[in-house]
Amino acid sequence: MAQAILLGLVQLLRGLRTTLEISAVVLVAGTVLGLVTGLALEYGNLVVRLLARAYVDTVRGIPVLVLIFACYFGLPVFGLKLSSFQAGITALSVFAAAHIAEIVRGGISSIPRAQTDGAMAIGLGFWQRLRLVILPLAIRRMLPPWVNAAVEIVKGSALLSLLGVVELLLAMQNVVGYTFIVLPFYALTALLYFAVNFTISRTAALLERRFAYLRY
Amino acid sequence: MSAYHYNWFLAWQSFPRFYWGLALGLELAALSLLIGSVIGAFGAFGRTFGPGWLRAGIVAYVEFLRNVPLLLLVYFAFYGLPKAGITIFNNVWSFVIALSVYSGAYLTEVFRAGVSSVPTAYTEAGKAIGLTAWQRTFLITLPVTFRIILPSLSNTFISLFKDTSLASVLAVPELTYAADWLNVNTFRTIEAWTFATVMYLCAGYAIALALRRIERRYAVIR
Amino acid sequence: MGPILRIVDLHKRFGSLEVLRGVSLDVAQGEVVTLIGASGSGKTTLLRCINALEEYQEGRIYLGDTLLGYRENSERLARLPESQLARQRADVGMVFQSFNLFPHITVLDNVALGLVYVRRRPGDEARRIAASWLERVGLADKVGAYPFQLSGGQQQRVAIARAVAMGPKLLLFDEVTSALDPELVGEVLSVMQDLARSGHTMLVVSHEMMFVREVAHRVIFMDGGVVAEQGPPDQLLHQPRTERLRTFLGRFRGVFGAV
Numbered sequence: 119m120a121q122a123i124l125l126g127l128v129q130l131l132r133g134l135r136t137t138l139e140i141s142a143v144v145l146v147a148g149t150v151l152g153l154v155t156g157l158a159l160e161y162g163n164l165v166v167r168l169l170a171r172a173y174v175d176t177v178r179g180i181p182v183l184v185l186i187f188a189c190y191f192g193l194p195v196f197g198l199k200l201s202s203f204q205a206g207i208t209a210l211s212v213f214a215a216a217h218i219a220e221i222v223r224g225g226i227s228s229i230p231r232a233q234t235d236g237a238m239a240i241g242l243g244f245w246q247r248l249r250l251v252i253l254p255l256a257i258r259r260m261l262p263p264w265v266n267a268a269v270e271i272v273k274g275s276a277l278l279s280l281l282g283v284v285e286l287l288l289a290m291q292n293v294v295g296y297t298f299i300v301l302p303f304y305a306l307t308a309l310l311y312f313a314v315n316f317t318i319s320r321t322a323a324l325l326e327r328r329f330a331y332l333r334y
Numbered sequence: 335m336s337a338y339h340y341n342w343f344l345a346w347q348s349f350p351r352f353y354w355g356l357a358l359g360l361e362l363a364a365l366s367l368l369i370g371s372v373i374g375a376f377g378a379f380g381r382t383f384g385p386g387w388l389r390a391g392i393v394a395y396v397e398f399l400r401n402v403p404l405l406l407l408v409y410f411a412f413y414g415l416p417k418a419g420i421t422i423f424n425n426v427w428s429f430v431i432a433l434s435v436y437s438g439a440y441l442t443e444v445f446r447a448g449v450s451s452v453p454t455a456y457t458e459a460g461k462a463i464g465l466t467a468w469q470r471t472f473l474i475t476l477p478v479t480f481r482i483i484l485p486s487l488s489n490t491f492i493s494l495f496k497d498t499s500l501a502s503v504l505a506v507p508e509l510t511y512a513a514d515w516l517n518v519n520t521f522r523t524i525e526a527w528t529f530a531t532v533m534y535l536c537a538g539y540a541i542a543l544a545l546r547r548i549e550r551r552y553a554v555i556r
Numbered sequence: 557m558g559p560i561l562r563i564v565d566l567h568k569r570f571g572s573l574e575v576l577r578g579v580s581l582d583v584a585q586g587e588v589v590t591l592i593g594a595s596g597s598g599k600t601t602l603l604r605c606i607n608a609l610e611e612y613q614e615g616r617i618y619l620g621d622t623l624l625g626y627r628e629n630s631e632r633l634a635r636l637p638e639s640q641l642a643r644q645r646a647d648v649g650m651v652f653q654s655f656n657l658f659p660h661i662t663v664l665d666n667v668a669l670g671l672v673y674v675r676r677r678p679g680d681e682a683r684r685i686a687a688s689w690l691e692r693v694g695l696a697d698k699v700g701a702y703p704f705q706l707s708g709g710q711q712q713r714v715a716i717a718r719a720v721a722m723g724p725k726l727l728l729f730d731e732v733t734s735a736l737d738p739e740l741v742g743e744v745l746s747v748m749q750d751l752a753r754s755g756h757t758m759l760v761v762s763h764e765m766m767f768v769r770e771v772a773h774r775v776i777f778m779d780g781g782v783v784a785e786q787g788p789p790d791q792l793l794h795q796p797r798t799e800r801l802r803t804f805l806g807r808f809r810g811v812f813g814a815v
Binding site for chain 1: 338397398400401402403404405406409410413414417418496497498499500502503510513514517523524526527530531534535538539
Binding site: 233236237239240243250254255258 | 607608609638639642643644645646647648649650652654656657658659660669670673674715718719722
């Protein structure tokens with residue numbers, strides 16, 4: 119019995135590692151894609167803005183589960199043979215990017231026009247303004263919602279269990295399945311998710327305090 | 335695009351399934367919002383006015399629920415509760431419980447923000463005409479709080495509606511389940527998920543419009 | 557040597573509202589010109605057109621021999637691309653009413669930023685130049701501070717240092733003391749006076765009539781989107797020719813002492 123429990127714990131930890139892997143990849147991919155899309159939403163010409171808007175509004179308007187299933191079942195039809203892991207990560211990244219795009223757009227548009235004026239007045243070009251003034255200021259505003267997005271990503275990774283990806287939730291289900299010890303493992307799994315997300319939020323709160331001197 | 339044959343008619347035949355799935359999803363969301371709001375209101379008041387241990391308990395509840403995946407809660411409600419000796423609920427009610435408790439955590443924060451942003455001017459005016467604390471709460475604080483948090487409630491409702499898609503894992507016949515059913519039984523993947531996407535988008539848009547109109551009617555006039 | 561700034565028949569509309577209705581003026585090298593006029597007369601808009609923060613519909617603006625903001629396409633004007641506008645803006649310094657300092661970097665870096673990224677000076681040299689300008693405006697001891705740690709007057713002096721450190725051909729001042737508490741106005745005006753005496757070419761929008769009388773070489777009165785009157789301060793302020801200027805100055809009765 120004790121052996122089964124130990125084995126169960128190991129499997130849970132393996133699942134946790136997969137969860138963290140998924141979350142890290144999705145966060146990076148989603149942030150990069152989200153940053154590009156956010157810039158497109160704010161600075162693009164009419165066509166670019168409309169396309170970005172259509173993408174963001176569509177993806178944010180459907181449940182993430184629908185997006186995951188659509189990618190998993192739908193992409194092979196278009197010739198893209200992806201494993202469940204890849205399809206799941208693709209779907210989650212697309213979802214995350216749509217949210218992060220809104221965060222980026224909101225952050226940039228909250229920078230007072232006065233800052234852009236000041237940067238223009240000393241002769242900085244568009245990309246210089248973005249790099250030296252707008253983004254540094256906007257990032258501080260974008261940090262809290264971005265961290266929320268990170269937590270949502272970790273929670274969203276649990277949905278990949280429905281595709282058969284053995285992350286923490288599916289690992290838990292497997293372990294419960296063969297040990298028949300239900301409540302303790304449920305509790306432990308919940309605790310692990312909580313620990314991961316709580317750490318992310320706390321780290322962010324610390325970072326926020328470090329940049330709190332900014333007032334504009 | 336090898337040998338995929340589109341058959342929109344076949345998909346269209348199953349439209350009732352999608353339609354009733356959408357209706358069920360809305361019902362689930364509305365029910366969860368209601369129960370969650372009751373939890374949230376009590377939680378907010380407990381957090382603001384309660385004794386130390388109650389405040390700590392509510393904070394723990396909120397922080398815990400916000401950091402744990404909804405799917406875990408859904409499984410727990412359906413598979414875990416019976417093991418803890420709690421009466422076995424059917425799949426629909428298990429889901430409603432899970433979603434209500436989940437939304438209760440978010441709504442506690444929403445209500446808390448609403449309560450604390452009621453201008454003291456109003457409660458002081460209430461004191462000035464001799465209202466008791468309970469009267470002030472029910473006649474002034476709660477109605478004003480409700481109007482202040484209306485936009486947040488609307489957004490929460492739309493989120494909950496999207497979260498109802500998770501009910502499909504318990505085979506609750508809502509919209510996502512309908513799409514999944516169509517996909518698995520007829521292999522019309524594209525049609526199935528397109529239907530689901532379009533219906534979620536339209537429903538979401540319609541709900542948002544309706545809620546904006548309600549908001550405008552009840553908007554707080556400062 | 558021709559005028560540093562030449563504005564020819566400038567027209568600017570915001571939608572259906574025509575704010576500038578044919579403004580023409582010159583500023584010679586080393587001249588300090590003040591723009592006065594009621595709010596809505598187009599003074600700020602004019603400044604913003606000069607350093608291409610705003611577009612305009614008709615007219616020309618020349619900095620020396622260079623046409624600013626646009627390219628001549630037979631008779632029509634084509635807006636220059638952003639990168640070229642940026643280069644032109646480097647030669648026109650602007651100080652804003654709300655300072656517009658960058659809050660996330662120190663005062664020294666605020667002044668040095670343009671020198672490094674636009675004038676392409678190496679970091680050390682840029683910081684040296686920046687430090688010497690900060691000393692010139694009386695803030696040598698504040699080089700490591702952040703904008704929020706300084707008073708309004710100090711921040712505005714940093715903003716002036718930032719603009720003039722770029723070595724522009726022309727300095728624009730947009731009501732730079734209007735947002736300051738009264739006791740801080742003096743320190744900013746004395747910096748501007750110092751710059752004027754050193755021979756900088758300055759176009760100043762201001763309500764500070766004392767400054768106008770003491771420092772300006774020429775005063776331009778704008779009304780209804782055009783130049784209504786211009787001349788030396790003594791003449792303009794004490795012997796206004798037009799009725800509109802008389803009405804405008806009437807509001808300042810008592811400020812000049814013997815008017």
